Amino acid sequence: MSIIEVLALPFFQRAIIGGIVVAIISGLMGVFMVLKKSTFFGETIAHASLTGVAIGLLLGFEPLLGAILFAVFLSLSLPWLEKNTNLSMDNLLGFTLSISVGLAVVLLSFLPGYQPELMSYLFGSILSVTWSGIGLISVFGVVIIGVVLRYHTLLSAVVFDQEYARLRGINTWVVNALLSTLFAITIVLCSRLVGVILVNALLILPTLIARSYARSLRELFLLVPPIAVGCVMLGLITSVVINIPTGPTIAVLTGTIFLFSTLIRRR
Amino acid sequence: MKTSSLKQKSAAVSFSDVSVTYGGDKLATENVSFTVPAGSLTVLIGPNGSGKSSLLKSLLGIVDYTGQIQIFGQEPRKSYPQIGYVPQRFSFDPTIPITIQEFLSISFLHCDTPVAQRPELLMKSLQEFGALELVTKQLSQLSGGQLQRVLLARAFLHQPRLVILDEPETGIDVEGGKSFYELLFRQVKQAGLTAIIASHELEIVSKYADQVVCINKQLLCSGAPKQILSSKNLASVFGSHVGMYVHH
Numbered sequence: 001m002s003i004i005e006v007l008a009l010p011f012f013q014r015a016i017i018g019g020i021v022v023a024i025i026s027g028l029m030g031v032f033m034v035l036k037k038s039t040f041f042g043e044t045i046a047h048a049s050l051t052g053v054a055i056g057l058l059l060g061f062e063p064l065l066g067a068i069l070f071a072v073f074l075s076l077s078l079p080w081l082e083k084n085t086n087l088s089m090d091n092l093l094g095f096t097l098s099i100s101v102g103l104a105v106v107l108l109s110f111l112p113g114y115q116p117e118l119m120s121y122l123f124g125s126i127l128s129v130t131w132s133g134i135g136l137i138s139v140f141g142v143v144i145i146g147v148v149l150r151y152h153t154l155l156s157a158v159v160f161d162q163e164y165a166r167l168r169g170i171n172t173w174v175v176n177a178l179l180s181t182l183f184a185i186t187i188v189l190c191s192r193l194v195g196v197i198l199v200n201a202l203l204i205l206p207t208l209i210a211r212s213y214a215r216s217l218r219e220l221f222l223l224v225p226p227i228a229v230g231c232v233m234l235g236l237i238t239s240v241v242i243n244i245p246t247g248p249t250i251a252v253l254t255g256t257i258f259l260f261s262t263l264i265r266r267r
Numbered sequence: 268m269k270t271s272s273l274k275q276k277s278a279a280v281s282f283s284d285v286s287v288t289y290g291g292d293k294l295a296t297e298n299v300s301f302t303v304p305a306g307s308l309t310v311l312i313g314p315n316g317s318g319k320s321s322l323l324k325s326l327l328g329i330v331d332y333t334g335q336i337q338i339f340g341q342e343p344r345k346s347y348p349q350i351g352y353v354p355q356r357f358s359f360d361p362t363i364p365i366t367i368q369e370f371l372s373i374s375f376l377h378c379d380t381p382v383a384q385r386p387e388l389l390m391k392s393l394q395e396f397g398a399l400e401l402v403t404k405q406l407s408q409l410s411g412g413q414l415q416r417v418l419l420a421r422a423f424l425h426q427p428r429l430v431i432l433d434e435p436e437t438g439i440d441v442e443g444g445k446s447f448y449e450l451l452f453r454q455v456k457q458a459g460l461t462a463i464i465a466s467h468e469l470e471i472v473s474k475y476a477d478q479v480v481c482i483n484k485q486l487l488c489s490g491a492p493k494q495i496l497s498s499k500n501l502a503s504v505f506g507s508h509v510g511m512y513v514h515h
Contacts, residue, residue, distance in 0.1 A: 034360075034363075035360065035363060037360070153372070153373050154376070156373050157373040157374065157376055160359065160365070160370075160373065161357075161359075161374075163327075163329065163354070164352070164374065164376075164421075165376055166328075166347075167327060167347045167348075167350060167352060168347070168348060168374075168376035168377050168425075169347060169348050169376070169377045170376055170377065211362060211363070211364065214364045215364055215366075215405070216364055216365065216366045216369055216405075217363070217364065217365045217366070217369045218369065219364070220363075220364060
């Protein structure tokens with residue numbers, strides 16, 4: 001099938017729209033995740049969101065919403081637990097990661113028959129997203145982009161030097177809670193595209209690619225979204241033309257681009 | 268400045284029976300009480316692990332403490348926006364390409380200065396600390412001494428009333444440390460600020476400080492440099508093997 005033929009297909013058009021929105025927000029939030037060194041946090045929230053999917057399916061509402069709500073709940077709870085118990089974030093993330101996937105599978109076992117939703121969230125299913133799903137992705141996407149555009153200086157300041165921000169009178173707890181919420185939503189939307197297992201490929205790698213070339217923080221924020229969009233579009237088109245899974249294709253191509261860009265930069 | 272006239276000035280900062288304990292049982296400081304007169308330069312001296320940094324961190328609300336601390340006559344939290352702080356160690360990810368201009372621009376938090384005037388204020392602050400030529404460099408490209416100057420410029424960005432520096436000579440060579448302190452003290456004196464510095468540079472302390480406070484878990488002595496920096500006092504603070512050597 002040629003690219004022109006593929007572009008005419010409605011499911012592919014939905015995938016392009018969803019892919020562009022998810023790529024932009026994952027690029028922007030990925031910069032903050034790298035600044036905050038929250039890679040493992042993102043990985044854990046992605047896996048834990050499967051429990052939200054299972055809860056959504058069991059209770060009969062949109063699993064994407066269930067995933068987002070559960071991810072947001074965890075993103076806010078884990079820092080609170082770290083502060084109020086003697087458990088380190090590393091311990092908490094390890095516990096959450098190991099329990100959450102098991103809990104999701106157990107909950108889904110109460111539903112009759114094979115559960116394709118689990119597989120679609122594990123490996124991504126942007127090609128099967130509906131117009132209502134696109135609507136949900138777009139609404140969240142606009143909110144995240146709007147918050148980042150409006151508050152990027154404040155978010156950067158808190159992430160870069162939280163102690164200084166606190167002394168300047170910023171309620172860093174609120175800002176960190178906002179960041180955690182935005183991370184959670186972005187991670188779940190990314191999972192829809194590349195799957196829970198590969199979400200870090202889209203969240204982190206575009207930032208690492210751009211970091212080699214950016215000469216300032218501003219350039220970094222400007223470079224990351226187009227790099228992320230380019231990787232997603234390339235992966236999307238390649239997967240449909242060759243007929244291979246989309247999520248893993250995006251992850252592999254993004255990883256390959258990162259590798260080459262690093263090697264070229266070193267020369 | 269003589270101790271008697273120092274005592275006549277109102278207290279900018281007061282510590283009353285301040286104790287800092289880590290993890291419930293590791294004592295950092297115990298029942299420390301002293302005041303820092305307004306417009307004076309107070310230096311905390313003591314060996315490593317004596318509690319100097321812990322005292323400064325308790326003042327800034329970074330660590331919990333028992334006792335009472337007041338800044339400008341009120342609880343510390345209300346005075347934070349009037350404080351400029353340079354930490355002992357400033358850690359950041361060196362792979363992030365943030366320029367000095369961006370680093371200082373994102374530091375304009377809760378600031379009344381109109382946005383249009385901020386670039387000029389930023390440049391002025393860098394110029395005052397001999398760091399103007401660094402404005403387009405990335406944070407990761409700076410030497411230890413250059414980074415300290417930039418952190419100092421940041422601390423003065425909001426025109427503070429109180430500046431707190433925790434061993435600012437860390438990571439700087441001897442000559443760099445001298446010029447750094449001279450710049451700092453000139454700015455402090457010109458603006459009539461109150462400054463509290465934890466330092467190991469006793470020669471510089473003796474030259475510029477109005478008050479020296481000796482800490483080794485507890486308050487051992489405090490007063491004018493000429494009174495405090497005697498061999499007997501230094502021995503009680505640092506141990507009998509310590510003496511003062513002048514850098515050439």
